[in-house]
Amino acid sequence: MYTQCPECLSVFSVDARTLAQAHGFVMCGHCGAGFDCISTLADQLPPEPFDELPSHEPGVEPPKVELVVYRPQPALPEAVAEEDAPQPLRDDFADLIITPRFARDVRADRPRRWPWVLACLFLLLGLAAQLAWALRDTLIADPATGPVLSEVCAALACRLPPVRDIDKLRLLARDVQSHPTVPGALLISANLRNDASFTQPWPIVVIRLSDGNGKVIAMRRLNPYEYLDDMDALRRGIAPGASAALVFEVEDPGHQAVAFDLGFE
Incomplete structure (x- = not known):
């Protein structure tokens, strides 16, 4: 909708909310004059060029509105019988007993966590x-x-598995000589000590025979059951700080063997 200021003839676009705020009385945003915008209210602008919008004649009969949107219902008279009055809706939860949260047994609601x-x-x-x-x-x-x-x-009547630490086995002495009773054999003796703080199993003994150039010409690996005859000592192992004398019989490789080495695995 459009309206026109009667002072400066400026045309403005207005809406229903603007008209309702002061019952149609507005202020011109150009010259500041106050005027009744309903007097020149128009749905469409006339073709240009124009100077003034047509004014509505005073005393026009107000229009009649016909489209009803809402009408309040009249109150029921007191003479209406109770059986004719609308029955209230039945509340299906009226008899429901609600126990307060603080009054319930919390332990019953708590899930079982012990499993x-x-x-x-x-x-x-x-x-x-x-x-x-x-x-x-x-x-x-x-x-x-x-x-x-x-x-x-x-x-608990059980046995701990043996712990092996080769670095804690010390070779105190060693010697090699021809076997006194077996021809073509060598008799090697060694003294072994366990410097560990625990009992160790008997080690695997490695004997190497080498020539003058340091080349290994013979080697023998002896398991504990091959150089120990005492089965009880074999099962007990070497106690902490204990020493043992070992004797090995090996085949003599000949005059080429001038040195030997003894190690543990």
């Missing part, structure tokens, strides 16, 4: 057992945990 706790404990124990088995050599050889594990194993 999960037990499962987690079993898993942790299994993981600890796997780690202990993987690090068994380190734990048995450790001075702090080794005696404790030995006591526990003795109480």
Whole structure:
């Protein structure tokens, strides 16, 4: 909709909200004059050029509105019988008893967590057992945990697996000579000591015979059961700080062998 200021003849576009704010009285945004915009209100602008919008004649009969959008319902008279009055809707939850949250037994609503706790404990124990088995050599050889594990194993009537540390085996003395009773054989003797703080199994002994140029011309690997006749000593192993004398009989490779070496595996 459009309206025109009667002072400066400026034409403005207005809407229903602007008209309703002051019942059609507005201020011109160009000259500041106040005027009744309803007097020149028009839906469409006339063809240009034009000077003034047509003014509405005063005293025009107000239009009649016909389209009803909403009409309030009249109140029911008191004479209406109770049976004719609309019945209230039935509340299906009227008889429902609701217990306050603080009055309920919280333990009944709490989920049972002890099965999960037990499962987690079993898993942790299994993981600890796997780690202990993987690090068994380190734990048995450790001075702090080794005696404790030995006591526990003795109480449970079990045996700890032997721990091998070749670096803690010391060769105190060694000697080689021709065998006094077997022709073409050598008799090698050695003194061995266990410097570890734990019992070690008997090692595999490696004997190498070499010539004058250092070239190995013969080698023999002897397992513990090949140079030990005492089965009880073989099962017990070498105790911490214990020494043992070992004797080996090997074939004589001839006069080319001028040196020998003895090692452990």
